Amino acid sequence: MPTNNREQPQKEHLRRAMRGLAGRMSADFGASSPLGDSLTKGGLREEDTVAAFRPYLPARYSMVKGVVINSAGEESMPQDVIIFDTNAIPTALGGGNTRAVPVEGVVGVVQIKSQATSGQIKSAVANLASAKRLLSSEPRYGYAPAGSHQTSMQSTSASFFSGALFLSKRGKIETLASSYANAVLGVDRRERCDALCIVDKLAVLWGNPSEGSGVHFCFRGEQAETPLIIDARQDTLLFFYLTLMEHLANWITPPVRWMPYAFGPGSAGTRSPVEFKYGYWFDENDPPKWAPNGGQ
Incomplete structure (x- = not known):
């Protein structure tokens, strides 16, 4: 007969894994600090983060650095990490370190920065918005990966996940949180950043407080009322990751029209x-x- 002392560790496997991942990211950042704020350091920061996150994403998703493009010929600002669905598009276009990814295959974009400042936060929010606005707002239909409980086909016009990940901070947490809230509330609802993480310091998601007392999470910023500031400390990366996974679980892939890209x-x-x-x-x-x- 199993004993109760195994139940609690099993419940916290993911929580411990994210805490461990946050620790490795901080250690990698510390190792790259002597490089200064150079392009080399930025590349290492992004590569290390992608390598660290890879085991925690389903195999169907790939991650590259590049720009998001659409069939109208528009493109986003450079994205540190683009997460795309290899079931929708076979590979990213282009070569080298920077790729062009058709927006129909994108499921997430992430900005990864060394240090959170008010200026860097505002810049990250604007950068992410430039990618999210490229996806058509026309309704699309299908079954989400986690939609086995649904009895009929679903529809959505929601955009993909976007997140800002910072490995350290400069300034007061309250000031940084306010800067982020003002920035995300200042862009179009559909272009909102869905999650902010300052590793081991702060997580800001979204919530709907009008639903009643207690915490009412909303993983999509475009469908939420206001930013939800969480003093999560060691669990900041966990909340960031859970928001991303909720997006992936509920994502309905848009149709890809390849002729305009060719x-x-x-x-x-x-x-x-x-x-x-x-x-x-x-x-x-x-x-x-x-x-x-x-x-x-």
């Missing part, structure tokens, strides 16, 4: 996207109505 905007319509000669085959003895001269 031939440019407008190529998905009735006009020809190609610049070479082409023709449709038909039986001249029994021509269809769309044939030259209307099949006459």
